[in-house]
Amino acid sequence: GQSLEQPSEVTAVEGAIVQINCTYQTSGFYGLSWYQQHDGGAPTFLSYNALDGLEETGRFSSFLSRSDSYGYLLLQELQMKDSASYFCAVKQGGKLIFGQGTELSVKP
Amino acid sequence: NAGVTQTPKFQVLKTGQSMTLQCAQDMNHEYMSWYRQDPGMGLRLIHYSVGAGITDQGEVPNGYNVSRSTTEDFPLRLLSAAPSQTSVYFCASSSRTGGTEAFFGQGTRLTVV
Numbered sequence: 001g002q003s004l005e006q007p008s009e010v011t012a013v014e015g016a017i018v019q020i021n022c023t024y025q026t027s028g029f030y031g032l033s034w035y036q037q038h039d040g041g042a043p044t045f046l047s048y049n050a051l052d053g054l055e056e057t058g059r060f061s062s063f064l065s066r067s068d069s070y071g072y073l074l075l076q077e078l079q080m081k082d083s084a085s086y087f088c089a090v091k092q093g094g095k096l097i098f099g100q101g102t103e104l105s106v107k108p
Numbered sequence: 109n110a111g112v113t114q115t116p117k118f119q120v121l122k123t124g125q126s127m128t129l130q131c132a133q134d135m136n137h138e139y140m141s142w143y144r145q146d147p148g149m150g151l152r153l154i155h156y157s158v159g160a161g162i163t164d165q166g167e168v169p170n171g172y173n174v175s176r177s178t179t180e181d182f183p184l185r186l187l188s189a190a191p192s193q194t195s196v197y198f199c200a201s202s203s204r205t206g207g208t209e210a211f212f213g214q215g216t217r218l219t220v221v
Contacts, residue, residue, distance in 0.1 A: 008148075033208050040196060042212040043151065050208075087150055091208045094139045094158035095166065096200070100150040 002026040004088055004099035011105045012078055020073045020102045022088035030091040032064050032071045037085045037101070046073070046086075078106050110134050114199050114213030121189040121220045129184040129216050131199030137211075138204040140182040141166070142174065144195040145215075151198065157182055158204070189220045 004024045012018040022032065031050035035043040049055055049064035049071060061074040075082055085101045115130045133140065141156040143166075153166030157176040171193060173185040182201075186193060196217050202210040 031208055033210075035210075040145075040215070042198065042214050043210075044212070045209040048208045094204070095141060095153060095156045095164075096202070096208070096210055097153060097167075098143075098151040 002097050006088055006099045006102045009103040013107050014078055014080060016078050017076050020086050022071050022099055024069050024090050026090050028092045033089045034062055034073045035087045080106050082106050112199055112201050112211050112213040114216050116216060118217050123189060123220060125189050127186050129197055131182045131213060132180050133201040137201035139202045141200045142184045143198045146195050191220045194220045
């Protein structure tokens, strides 16, 4: 089977840096993705790591350590609009398995 | 650019009724999936397809059927609706090659009474 663990909620202040962790247990692994979802809208893709290391896309970065079955999403210079749910997901062939999501609240 | 289109956006069913949620994509993606999302929970995979004529079960397939007769369409059928199927349903598609980005439809909010 497969499982992904991430914190249920995180709170941070505007302008700060926040890290959302994800640990996974899967049989077969092709990479770790991150998605953002605002208020029940459609999830949108943020980043993908197939290999160990850090991927940077603007204010967002994502890290993967395959030996530790661990990754994180780093959000810098937080803005109010970053308040949303963030999901890690493991790609296994043609399917994508999601974690339960982390609700990020950004306070002024 | 339409992307992934789901219909209907909202639906109320009575227990025992059947219905089909429609999903269509115009990106020529090989992979398509259906998820359900319940309050405070993540996206749980119902069924998925890696190409026309090929479907497989996900984590929560009971009570749902799918078929993939064309690359573009991946309908989800509820055979006999139950209140436990009240949820938000998302369809997603992605390419077999060129990365892992999945594109989601806007969702169908289903209530079974």
